[in-house]
Amino acid sequence: MKAFFFSLRNRLRFYISEFRIVMSATCRSQCLLPLPTPSLKLPTAAAYCLLLTLLLLFQAQPAHAWGFWAHKRINRIAVFLLPPEMMNLYKDNIDYITEHAVDPDKRRYATADEAPRHYIDLDRYCTFPCADFPRRWDDAVAMYSEDTLKAYGIVPWRIQQMMYWLTDAFKAKDKNKILRLSTELGHYIADANVPLHTTENYNGQLTDQVGIHGFWESRIPELFGEDYDYFIGKAEFIQKPLDRIWKTILESHQALDTVLGFEKQLSLTFASDLKYAYEKRGQTVVRVYSQDYTKAYSKLMDGMVERRMRSSIKMVADVWYTCWVNAGSPKLNPLYDVPLSEEEKLQLEEEQRRWRERTNPQHGHPHPETGTE
Numbered sequence: 001m002k003a004f005f006f007s008l009r010n011r012l013r014f015y016i017s018e019f020r021i022v023m024s025a026t027c028r029s030q031c032l033l034p035l036p037t038p039s040l041k042l043p044t045a046a047a048y049c050l051l052l053t054l055l056l057l058f059q060a061q062p063a064h065a066w067g068f069w070a071h072k073r074i075n076r077i078a079v080f081l082l083p084p085e086m087m088n089l090y091k092d093n094i095d096y097i098t099e100h101a102v103d104p105d106k107r108r109y110a111t112a113d114e115a116p117r118h119y120i121d122l123d124r125y126c127t128f129p130c131a132d133f134p135r136r137w138d139d140a141v142a143m144y145s146e147d148t149l150k151a152y153g154i155v156p157w158r159i160q161q162m163m164y165w166l167t168d169a170f171k172a173k174d175k176n177k178i179l180r181l182s183t184e185l186g187h188y189i190a191d192a193n194v195p196l197h198t199t200e201n202y203n204g205q206l207t208d209q210v211g212i213h214g215f216w217e218s219r220i221p222e223l224f225g226e227d228y229d230y231f232i233g234k235a236e237f238i239q240k241p242l243d244r245i246w247k248t249i250l251e252s253h254q255a256l257d258t259v260l261g262f263e264k265q266l267s268l269t270f271a272s273d274l275k276y277a278y279e280k281r282g283q284t285v286v287r288v289y290s291q292d293y294t295k296a297y298s299k300l301m302d303g304m305v306e307r308r309m310r311s312s313i314k315m316v317a318d319v320w321y322t323c324w325v326n327a328g329s330p331k332l333n334p335l336y337d338v339p340l341s342e343e344e345k346l347q348l349e350e351e352q353r354r355w356r357e358r359t360n361p362q363h364g365h366p367h368p369e370t371g372t373e
């Protein structure tokens with residue numbers, strides 16, 4: 001019996017010393033909790049190792065579409081590109097426009113139709129420049145059927161449809177609708193500017209690059225977005241909205257080779273203990289791409305994330321402005337507070353509840369936008 005405990009103790013000692021070596025290589029200076037020291041008593045050291053392991057194992061890295069940070073920033077800055085006739089309304093409500101920029105992602109837990117509105121898996125149909133792929137919804141339905149289109153994403157037509165609704169809201173001078181539709185349009189436009197929103201390999205799952213979605217659109221802007229150049233000019237009228245939408249989507253799609261190819265190339269030159277780090281988010285410790293790795297990737301892409309963010313901001317402002325002009329450039333004072341219908345109110349409450357509880361999986365095409373990659 002004594003011999004058994006003696007060998008168990010030795011074994012534990014061995015595991016703890018191994019654990020220390022592995023952890024010090026994995027965490028480097030990024031570890032939030034100090035590693036167990038050799039002077040700790042055996043049971044304390046064992047419990048400590050177990051705690052550290054559990055912390056690292058069970059914390060999933062949250063990843064959001066364009067990152068929630070970037071979605072909010074895009075909507076907020078777009079306000080400052082508007083002409084004075086529109087600026088007052090948008091500026092007075094800039095907190096709403098910023099905070100609710102992420103509502104469409106939250107809605108994925110409540111509404112089955114929501115998911116495909118955020119992307120289009122163009123490579124299911126064609127290769128760049130996709131000259132034969134129908135741009136208009138009716139033509140695309142005729143060629144592929146509505147079910148197929150909904151299965152692989154409908155973001156270009158979602159933007160087009162919402163532009164009609166926003167134009168009508170301006171005509172009706174319906175303040176709530178103008179703000180809600182503007183805010184949500186900002187979200188879908190930003191998504192259309194993300195290369196990984198135009199491919200079925202949306203999270204690198206087909207090329208052994210799982211996690212690249214959040215890496216590109218969350219980690220990079222969250223680390224470096226404060227230093228981007230947001231001097232973008234003024235909102236301009238869009239003559240042919242559907243052409244502009246497709247131009248944006250094809251630009252995104254064209255950039256895919258760079259997004260995937262450069263990360264693959266870079267990962268071959270980084271040891272995995274340098275590629276990842278651990279950071280504290282709120283009360284949890286999460287595994288993230290290390291700052292060095294993120295910086296190197298961003299540099300390789302030569303500022304692509306900044307360019308796509310700028311492109312998103314410009315397009316959001318252009319679309320808001322175009323809808324207003326198409327509505328006859330109405331004076332935005334006075335506006336009317338048209339109350340939500342009972343049905344709309346219930347729907348909104350249900351969406352919020354589902355998001356808060358997140359007991360349901362996300363509906364539709366799984367996308368790593370809300371922390372479930």
Ligand SMILES: [Zn+2]
Nearest residue numbers: 065105118191
């Ligand atoms: Zn989205």
